[in-house]
Amino acid sequence: MSHAPASLHHLPRLRTRDLAQLGGLIRPGTHDSPLMALGKRFTVAPPGFPTMLITHDMDDVREVFTNHEDFSVGQLLKRVSNHDRLFGRETLVFLEGEAHRRERRLYSPPFQHKAVRSYQDVMVAAVQRELPGWPVGEPIEFVRVGYDLALGVLLEVVFGDVPVARRDRLRQAVIHWFEAIESRGFLVATMLTPLLGGYTPPYPPLRRGQALVDRLLVEEIAARRAALGDGVDRQDMLSRYVGTELDPHDDVALARNLRGILLGAYETTAITVGWIATMLAGHPKVLAELDSLAEDDARFDAYLDAVVAETMRVRPVSPFTGRRAARDTEINGLRIPKGTIVVLPILLIHESPEHYPDPMSFRPERFLDERPNGHTWLPFGGGSHRCLGAPFALLEARILFRAILEQRRIQPTTGELEPPRRLHTGLSPARNALVTLLPR
Template sequence: MTASTGSEPGSPKAQEHSLRTLDSLPRVGIRDFARDRGRFARPGRPRSPLWGMGDTVLIDFPVGPTVVLTSDPEDAKAVFANRDGALSFGEMLRRFTPHEPLFGSDAYIFREGDEHLKERRKVAPPLHGKALKSYERAMVDIVLRRLPEWPLGKPVSFSQFGGQLALDVMMTVIFGVSEPDRMRRLERAMTAYNAVSESASFLGVGVLTTLLSGRWAAIPRLARTAAAVDAIVLEEIAERRRTGSRTDDCLTMYLDIDAADEQPRGDEFLARSMRGLMLAGYAATTVTLGWLADLLVDHPESLAELEASLDRGEDDYLDAVIAETLRLRPALPFTGRRALQDFDLNGLLVPQGAYILIGIMALHERAELYPDPLAFRPDRFVGARPKAHSWVPFGGGAHYCLGAEFALFEARVLLRTLFEHRRLGAVAGHVGGRSSRTHPLPIPAGGAPVVLMARPSC
């Protein structure tokens, strides 16, 4: 193939330019990758033999895709900056993630170029800016409603509590379901759907089939539980259309957006989109809240500073704690693109059809970016915003996570409200910072065990 001409790193190049080929990269065999994949996707890059081979390696699959794996922030910058259609985010998702069976092949995340940007502009408003503030009261009420259910003075799983809060936010803020019976049915249906999507069997079948065939296999149980969720959302949509009722939630905004569109997508598409938002928000928030509690109780000095800052009515340190948690324990360990044509990755020729994967956790553990990178130090972000291309828990570029602002706002409100009424204590004998080896999500070992205590003022 003859690549098109370009002059900047990260753009296609004419063949007369001398670029390194993939043969110049260290090769990681499938056995070594399989043995070390846990540490690639889990904390501790400097201890990983895989990353000990260098910043950029070639994963050598005997059958399957050509994969360039990098933790270089300049590579991340080049990938995220691409705008000429040489790289595809959607094709990477189809090959390596369960997004297609979970969200549907017509989801906006699979669109590229101008079509992607147009769709993104339509679906963004409910997750950004002024809309967020309208959700705050509902998020506060969710925490206050759940607090009496959580026992005091004995070990509990904060990941479990965080997951419950995330689910409540999705049902209230995303779906806006208020009718009690429908809310109960939706919670049961969503819990069943989440259980399938988090199951080891789902991920195991998916990983195997994607390596062999390039697509995640259809799983009947997933389709059944998804349909059950969609049916309840369609009930809510039908009732709103019949009664004209309106509430401050994402569903109301999306109904308005679809009604004003020149080509409305229909209620089934809206229901599927709501389910996709729910699943993405639930998973990311569950992981983040669990890790935040686990890391804080393991670092009592940071926990004390957080409590003191919140008592002063300040959110800066809380925001820094959230940013540092996402640096050390991002909900997803990688992002990437597929090369739709030959691509210059800072002097490396990535051939058409190959995949570029960016190791998010490994990038976050680079000592030149973050001194003492494995240490939990929220002060890194006090008075300093995270920098693009060196802090990428939500990816970057045109495909930067649409729900990032929502997720950060949600974590701030939920945690601020919780700490107004509870204190966190460590569980004797528990060693924090370790990742579960059995749960499909990268949650803390043991589900982030903590002891909840009432605030003296309560």
């Protein structure tokens, strides 16, 4: 006999006065949170917000990721985030169903394995260009290093060899745009978004910055279209796209999507680079293992890949993800009303001893004999909305650090690891990953 689905009202409920405890699910040490006493599923209804289901039941997680018809990323982002201001609602992240699948097919070829591997020389060149300016023997903020490397790689990979003056104009425009995104003023506007039902107040510096970036991107796209058929073999992302069967967009729409690629990869790369440096500095045995493998390229790369994967496990840039129910539905015997927000606590899953023995230890070796499990290793999310640039990001992290470690040593540190920032929903090093480099 089949059973009727349970109601959300049957689940434990977090009291409004205890809402601050939710922060314990997005900071290392999640399993010490008093919320663990509520079980793998509980609900919360913050004043002015839709009902939220917090679940780390893995059957729930799989159903939410795979049920593309009933659960929406776009509707969640529209309700609680500033993404529509940053990306525009016509871009890939907001699309659902067949529209999302079609757009994803159009943009995926430059991120596939063979294409990604062709960018290695560009990544190494970015390190060789930036590294001579880094201080030696004194602390350096490795997140800032990551920003410089990420932007240098992105501009080369996306646009390729463009005249220096045009590239510098675009670089400065992108930097100013990012500064507006990270400004205190836009942070305040963003904090108001959930309280205003998903409306992010206009922020003029951001609007001006985006307009300039879009104008310069349209110029680059037009220049690339004009160069079609000139016999030059270009391998950048834009050239792999423009003038092919993948290119149904007008220049303005293409520019908007390219801007989304720049934004999506820039900050996450910088923060990940910072955490990798922090983890290496804080774990001398891991550094020693890398040094011992320096003469064996294959084993060195395999171990460095494992370092990257383990860093993303213990310090995922986004410690949670979610979906919003687009209609009344059901998951794993639980009735989910339309409009419910389902929150999937990635860091809590990553720190679960059910999935990772000794989960609080930094052990790259756990990823040497087997690749990360896409069901329980979720730094890029999951399902059809899993980050399109995941293969690029993983290769980039390894290539950048191989190039860095060939020329510099990281000084080991003692004491506690640098913590994440407080009062921030992401996981970013509180001191921008202070690490000291030494001569090789």
